[in-house]
Amino acid sequence: MNPVSNLKTSLLAGAFLLLTSGAASARYAAIVIDADSGRIVHEVESTQRxxxxxxxxxxxxxxxxxxxxxxxxHLRDTLSVSAHAARQPTSKLGLRQGQAISVENAIMAVTTRSANDAAVVLAERLGGSESRFAAMMTQQARSMGMYNSSFQNASGLPDEGQISSARDLALLSAALIRDFPQYYRYFSATEFAYNGRVLPNTNKILKTYPDADGLKTGFTCGSGYNLIASARRDGHRLIGVLLGAHSSAERFQQMANLLDLGFEKSQLGAYGMPVDQLRDANFTPPPFQLSSNRCAGSAAQMGADSSSGAADPIRIKPGKSTRLAENRPVKTAEAKNRAAGGQWAVMLGDHGRKIDADVNLKQARYALGPAAKSGQPHIVRVKTKGRMLWRTEWMGLNSNQAKDFCKKIRSKGQSCTLLPG
Known part of the structure; x- marks a missing residue:
């Protein structure tokens, strides 16, 4: 090889190292958008593959x-399970070759249990084969402006060619809610009854974040723990995407912080450009998030550095106006000041299921009317008499507001208890 060729090779190798090191150092990717306007509220590395x-x-x-x-x-159509679908790895519904499943049950299995076998059943029905359906998915992504996305299968199982970005997934989620509002409820279901079993939704954001009503979790060693979530508060919907958490608990906690931050910024009118206008020429490869621990073997198979992926926990700063500090003891003088300055609360009730607490909160908003603009509604997990319950509260009120709240709520036949600051 001549000196010029050697120089070119060295330059290309150096450029590749810069690109791959930049991708590997990407700690996480995230975005929050306003679902109605499509404008960006917050984003970090959202165009990173x-x-x-x-x-x-x-x-x-x-x-x-x-x-x-x-x-x-049609929802009631029955689909036959192929050998390929039945062979899919966990997570799965456990479908057997030759078994029949309705379209609606297949949808529910995918949205609540992330069932790979059910996803393939749908793909084969719509595309003839999963590979052809994947090509259709990529074509659909292109038509929607998801310029960073390419699909190789219907489930999300590991494949070097299967990529997307936080920005693209936010676009897709907004389109799903906008185009099919009548079906979005499948992503909100907290459980799935199938063949005599009641299977809980694996998306814990539905139980841990007030006003959250969907969408989807995801995990592979390459991706880390991913989450798309949508929350609606006072008629205002946000969509958040978080990619690359290092544990399931981290993704739910940091998504809560991400949505809190989004609601605070949206209340201030701090909107950026429309998400479909966000473009980036950065086409560096996706990072392999969990290659430093139990996924090191998978990292080697995917060509990733098995020593990469170690990083500090994600720390998204939550919004100040939408989440409250944990309860802590206060001195008597401080308690008096809080009571005078707007730190009363009202308790609306305890519920065995989070969905019942959500309904209770909506009923309270209806009873309060314009007064609901004061204070901060909150659903918290509490332990009472050995039982874990969902408690609905309305915080951040002064004494007069709290008394007026309870008066209006009780007039509608609902429970209300004053909690002085």
Missing amino acids: WYPASLTKVMTIYMTFAAIEAGQL
């Missing part, structure tokens, strides 16, 4: 909804 894992299934279900609306498929 990432392995979508089971967030891929949002596109699978989007295309299923589109087929239903076009009359190509």
